[in-house]
Amino acid sequence: MKVGVxxxxxxxxxxALQKALGFHDVVCLISLIxxxxxxxxxxxxxxxxxxxxxEAIGLPSVQRRTRGEKEKELGDLEKVLIRARxxxxxxxxxTGAVRxxxxxxxxxxxxxxxxxxxxxxxxxxxxIELLNEVVKNGFSVVITGVFAYPMGKEYLxxxxxxxxxxxxxRLKEEYGINPAGEGGEIETTVTxxxxxxxxxxxxxxxxxxxxxxxxxxxxxxxxxxK
Amino acid sequence: xxxxxxxxxxxxxFEFVKPVEDVLKKANTAFFTKHYxxxxxxxxxxxxxxxxxxTALRDFKYxxxxxxxxxxxxxxxxxxxxxxxxxxxxxxxxxxxxxKTRVGRYGVNVVRKNSLTSKDRFYSxxxxxxxxxxxRNFETLARSRTLKCMIKHKQRRFYGCLFHPEVxxxxxxxxxxxxxxx
Numbered sequence: 040m041k042v043g044v045x046x047x048x049x050x051x052x053x054x055a056l057q058k059a060l061g062f063h064d065v066v067c068l069i070s071l072i073x074x075x076x077x078x079x080x081x082x083x084x085x086x087x088x089x090x091x092x093x094e095a096i097g098l099p100s101v102q103r104r105t106r107g108e109k110e111k112e113l114g115d116l117e118k119v120l121i122r123a124r125x126x127x128x129x130x131x132x133x134t135g136a137v138r139x140x141x142x143x144x145x146x147x148x149x150x151x152x153x154x155x156x157x158x159x160x161x162x163x164x165x166x167i168e169l170l171n172e173v174v175k176n177g178f179s180v181v182i183t184g185v186f187a188y189p190m191g192k193e194y195l196x197x198x199x200x201x202x203x204x205x206x207x208x209r210l211k212e213e214y215g216i217n218p219a220g221e222g223g224e225i226e227t228t229v230t231x232x233x234x235x236x237x238x239x240x241x242x243x244x245x246x247x248x249x250x251x252x253x254x255x256x257x258x259x260x261x262x263x264x265k
Numbered sequence: 266x267x268x269x270x271x272x273x274x275x276x277x278x279f280e281f282v283k284p285v286e287d288v289l290k291k292a293n294t295a296f297f298t299k300h301y302x303x304x305x306x307x308x309x310x311x312x313x314x315x316x317x318x319x320t321a322l323r324d325f326k327y328x329x330x331x332x333x334x335x336x337x338x339x340x341x342x343x344x345x346x347x348x349x350x351x352x353x354x355x356x357x358x359x360x361x362x363x364x365k366t367r368v369g370r371y372g373v374n375v376v377r378k379n380s381l382t383s384k385d386r387f388y389s390x391x392x393x394x395x396x397x398x399x400x401r402n403f404e405t406l407a408r409s410r411t412l413k414c415m416i417k418h419k420q421r422r423f424y425g426c427l428f429h430p431e432v433x434x435x436x437x438x439x440x441x442x443x444x445x446x447x
Contacts, residue, residue, distance in 0.1 A: 040274070062276040135278070140390060140432070144369040147322060147392065151368070156323045160279035163431065165287065 040156065042131040043067045043101065043123045045146070050180050050199070051135030051161055051227040052171050055165040056096075057176065059133040060234055063100045066127040067091075068081045068100045071115055074106050083185040084254040085228045088239075089109045092229070095262050097236040098232075101107040101126065117149050124153060131156030137164055166211075166219035170204045177233050181241070185225030185248075187216050192248040199227065228257065237262040266442065267302065267312030268297040271319070271349050273326035281319045284431040285347070291440045301333055309336055314343040317350030319429055320439050322368070322394050324349075344420035345381075345441045349391055351416070351425030354379065357409060360402035360420065365412065367391040373414055373428065375407045380444035381415070381424060381437045382407075387412070390432035395429065 044056045048066035057096035059065050070089040084230060093100035101123045105115035123129050132150050136159045138145040143159055161169060175225035180199035185191075190210070197203060207218035207225075216224050242259040268445070270282045282298060283417060285421035289296045299308050303319075311316075317334075319328065327349055337344065337357040352362055374386045399416050403425075406417035414427040422444070430437035 058279065062274070135307060144392075150323055151366070151394070154323075156274070156275045156321060157322070158274075158280065160276055163284040164279075165289065177413050223391040260331050 040064065040130045041066045041128055042133050042158070043069045043120075043127065043129050043154070045131045046089055046093070046100075047086060047135070048092045048229060049083055049135070049227045050229055051137060051169075051172065052175055053135075053178060054169065054176075054230055055133050055135035057232065057234055059158065063131070063133075065098060065133075066129065067101050067123055069095070069101045069119055069123050069132070071103055071105045071112065071119060073112065074104060079128050082158045083115065083226045083228075087255050088122065088221050088257055088260065090230070091239065091260060091262065095237045095239055096226060099163070102115045113145055113149065115154070116146070120153055120155065122148060124155065129155060131158060131159065133158045135161055137161045137166075137169065137219065154207070161258045166217055167204065167208055169219050174199060174214050175205065178229055179231035180229050182225060183257070184253070185224070186226075186252045187214070187222075187224035188251045189214065190216070190224070190251055192246065192253055194225075195246050195248065196244065208230050218263070226254075230245065231253070231265075235265070238265050266294055267304075267308055268296050268298040269315060269317040269350070270298055270300045271317060271353070272321065273324045274321065276407045277321045277324065278361070281321070285316060285318050289434040289439045289442070290430055291435075292442065294439070294442050295346075296338045301327065302330070304336070309340065309342070315340070316438065316441070317344065317346045317353055319348030319350060327353060328356075328362075336421075337423075343441070343444070344424070345438070346423075346425045347431070348427060348429060351424050351427050352395060352397055354423055354425050355397040355399040355403070355416070358402065360403070361398050363398055364394070365396035366394045367396075367412070370433070371409045371428075373409045375415070376407070377404060377406045377407045377432045379415070379417060381440045382429060383432070386435060389428035389430065389434055391428045392400055393427055397425065399425070423443070
């Protein structure tokens with residue numbers, strides 16, 4: 040089946056992509072680029088580099104800008120899926136949804152309307168199991184956003200590894216923070232994975248942080264041979 | 266516990282079967298999983314109870330192969346059918362399907378006390394394009410608006426949930442396990 044993956048460039052959409060590659064013909068990566076940071080569905084720090092990530096992976100990227108207003112962005116999602124269906128004869132859509140009923144049922148409804156299969160291969164996956172799988176599978180994951188007490192600036196730009204997973208596990212126990220960032224506590228950007236044909240090297244970045252909320256924005260990067 | 270996978274597409278396993286397996290793992294319940302095309306008599310003999318899982322909205326292959334579930338008619342084991350599993354249970358035992366799409370979180374009202382939930386009402390996650398009009402040997406345990414969304418066979422320990430309990434009501438699956446061993 041020809042499928043497209045809804046792609047934010049973070050660990051979840053990359054893991055969903057890896058699973059989809061094992062069963063289907065992934066023909067494109069689909070990204071909505073919200074103009075508003077308050078987007079309910081699609082905002083992540085560094086969403087702008089999804090085009091370069093797609094190039095690094097070696098898949099075509101289908102993108103559309105959206106104003107990121109609640110519900111209106113669903114119309115934009117429908118339009119970008121219609122375009123992907125037309126350009127790539129898409130039969131199905133894969134998402135990295137884990138627990139958000141808000142996101143998953145909206146994508147399900149749009150897919151149903153457009154006659155597309157909808158796959159959520161990470162659905163209800165245990166957060167620690169998800170993080171361990173990402174590290175075990177050799178993904179290079181950078182923490183690019185923190186939005187919860189007591190997460191400090193030191194997390195920004197840090198690579199996900201076993202030590203960080205243990206630390207996130209402790210934050211879950213002590214403060215109820217979802218270690219996989221399902222409540223929006225953490226955002227990530229993937230710079231390499233086994234299915235990347237080239238890897239991303241971050242050349243420059245800037246960090247902003249205040250009151251337990253911060254982002255690590257990639258300003259410049261290059262793709263390098265593996 | 267035998268978990269029956271009805272997904273025609275292998276990628277759907279992660280969405281509709283693995284979450285049910287995870288509920289049972291958390292409850293320290295032993296289980297084994299088989300695809301419906303691959304179930305033999307030895308599997309049915311080995312299982313003390315059976316859960317038939319759901320599948321993707323566009324997957325209807327199981328409906329074209331409902332004969333493969335004829336073992337339900339003779340089964341002495343307790344069965345819980347989830348979404349597509351409830352449809353299969355109803356069809357094999359003389360019921361019919363109706364076209365009804367429901368996607369998302371909806372309220373459920375319990376109309377008959379039962380072993381799978383002690384609550385009077387709760388929210389659950391629905392993902393179905395067909396609903397069930399069961400044979401008169403089934404009784405309705407719960408409704409969501411007018412939809413029959415939990416049913417039980419009057420004589421046998423066969424239960425159906427149109428919604429996906431693994432999403433918001435995992436205790437229904439573990440209570441089925443407890444009910445089945447009681």
